[in-house]
Amino acid sequence: MSTLLEVKNLKKYFKTPGGMLHAVDDVSFSINRGETLGVVGESGCGKSTLGRTVIHLLPKTSGQIIFDGEDISDVDDHKLKELRRDMQMIFQDPFSSLNPRMSISQIISEPLKIYHVCKNSKELDSRVTALMETVGLALRFRDAYPHELDGGRRQRVGIARALALDPKFIVCDEPVSALDVSIQAQILNLMQDLQKERGLTFIFITHDLSVVKHISDNISVMYLGNMVEKSPKKELFDNPLHPYTKALLSAIPQASIHRKKERILLEGEITSPINPKPGCRFAARCIYAQDRCREAAPPLEEMAPGHFCACYRAKELAQG
C-alpha cells in the first residue's frame, strides 16, 4: 500500500509566559492510504496539537509534512485552500463545533459553496441530501438548528461537513468522547463504513484505548509531546513494550468481573511540558528509570517488525 501522509521530525512549540511549551516534540510517522492511525494519550500529551499541526490548522515550529507525495511543509494560503479539499477534520465537541445560527443544511453546504463545487442551487440541494443520507441523518433535520439535535446527530452533521468535499484524509479529534456508549457505537460503525466505501485515511485521536483498538490499524502512544511507542494494534495490546503503555493498558477498567489483572499504578501526574528537562519525559514517573534515562531522551527504535518504542530498557524488560 502506498503512503498517503508522512511526517518527519514535526515540532510544535507554544510561547507561554513560563517559557517554551513543547506540545509536540520531534514526532515522525507515516500513514498508508485507507488506513487508520490511532493516537492515544492523556490530556496534555499533545495529541490534538499533533492532529491540528499536520493539517495546518496550527503553524508548525519545524519539521516536514509530505502529503500524497508532495511536500506541504510550507504552503501559502492559496495552496492551503486547495489542500483543504483533501484534508478535513472532525472535532471533539459536537456542541461547540457547529455554528448555532446556521441550519443543518447551511452547515453541510458551506464547504461546497466555498469551493464552488455545485453549478446551481438544485445541485447543491441534492449534494446536501446525499450527504445527509450517507451519514444517516433524517432529511427532516435539513432546516433544524444544532440546538435541536442531540449529541450523536450533531456529530453526524460534523462528519457530513467533513465529507462534503470528498477528502482523502480526515483528522478525527476525539469524535466519540462526548457521546454515550450506545451512540458512540453507532458513530464508530458509521466511520468504519465510510472508510471502506470511500477509501478514507484517518488519524483518530482519542484517550479511550478500547475505542482506538477497535478502529485503528496502527496505534501510536504519546506522552508529553513525544511518541513513545508505535505499533500495529494487535502487537501493541499483546506485547506492549514501553512502561507507560503498560501502565496505561493496565489502568483501563474493564466491563467484566473475571478479568482482574495486575494494575500498575503510576505515581504522580503528568509533568509540565514547559521547558522540559532533557532525558525521557516519562522518567519521573517510571519505576524502571535509570540515570541514563534522565540524561538523554531515548530514540524511537524498531524493536520488532513495525513495532517502535522509545525506551532504553524496553528490550531488557521484555526479556524479563
Next chain:
Amino acid sequence: MSDKLLEIKNLSIHYFADKTVFKAVNGVNLSLERGQTVGLVGETGAGKTTTALGVMGLIPSPPGKVVSGEILFEGKDLLKMSASEMRKVRGKKISMIFQDPMTALNPVLTVGDQITEVIKLHEKCSSLEAAAKAKEMLEMVGIPAERFSEYPHQFSGGMKQRVVISIALACRPEVIIADEPTTALDVTIQAQVLELMTKLKKEIQTSMILITHDLGVVAEICDKVAIMYAGEIIEFGDLEAIYDNTAHPYTIRLFGAIPDLEKDVDRLEPIMGLMPDPSNLAPGCRFCPRCANRMPICETTPPPEVEVTPGHMVKCHLYKEGGLA
C-alpha cells in the same frame, strides 16, 4: 450485615416547564446496606443525577419537584425533613462528590478554607481545630498539608478531585453519593482516584452510591449494580447477576456497545435509536421502541419488577418470577 442504611422507595421526580412535564425519575426503588457500594449506571438523561440530587434534597425547585416516594435514611424520611434539619444531614451524614472537579470548587477560596467550612458547620470545634482536621484530610487524600492555603487553579484535575473527595469525607459521612467522580479524569489518574476511594471507604466505613456510565469502573469497585433507563431502574443485582447473567435486553445491548479490549470484533452492535424524550414517554416499556425482543404487550403495559433469581430484579416482560416467562 444487612441493615438498610438508605432506602429509596417509589421515588418520582418531575421537572415542570411551561406546559410540559419532564419525567426524569419514575418510581425508583433502591436500597443501600451499610458498607456497601451500589453502582447506578445509565446513559445521559437516564435520571441518575436527578435521583442523587433528590436524596441530597438539592432538586432545584422550581422547576423540579419530588412527586412521590420516600427516602428513608436511618429510619427517617428525608423528604419530610425541614430545610434546617436537612442541612444537618447534608455534608455530615450524607455527602456528595460532584462530577466536575473544575466547577465544584469555589475559585476564590483556598482549598483549606473550603474543607474547613464543612467541618466548622457540622462539628463543634474552634477554627484552629477545624483547620488541623482539614490538613489531616488533605494528607489522607494524598495532598501535602503545605498546600492548604493554595487556590483550586493551582491544582491539576486529579488533585482537585482529591480536594472534592476530602471535602465530602471531612465529617466522615455514613453515605457518599459519588456522581461520576472520575469521568473528567485521565485513565491513569482515574485508577489512582478509584484506588483512593476504595481505601478511604474501608478506612472510614462508609457506604457509597456510585453514579457512572462506565461499566468498567463499576466492575472494579461496586458490590451491587442498578441499571437505569429513562428514569427507571430496569435491572438490579449483584455484580455476578449483572455481568454474567445479564437479563434485560437494554443491559445486554449496553455491554454489546462497548468495544472490548480482549476480543476482536469487526463491528460494534449499537443500540438503534435514541433515549426516549422524558416529556413524552411511551405508555408501556420505556425501552420498547429500541428493543429487538419487543412483543405487543411491551407497547401497552409497563413491565412489573420481577425477581429472576434471588436478589436479581428485572423489569421486562420476557421474565417472570424465577426465570423466563
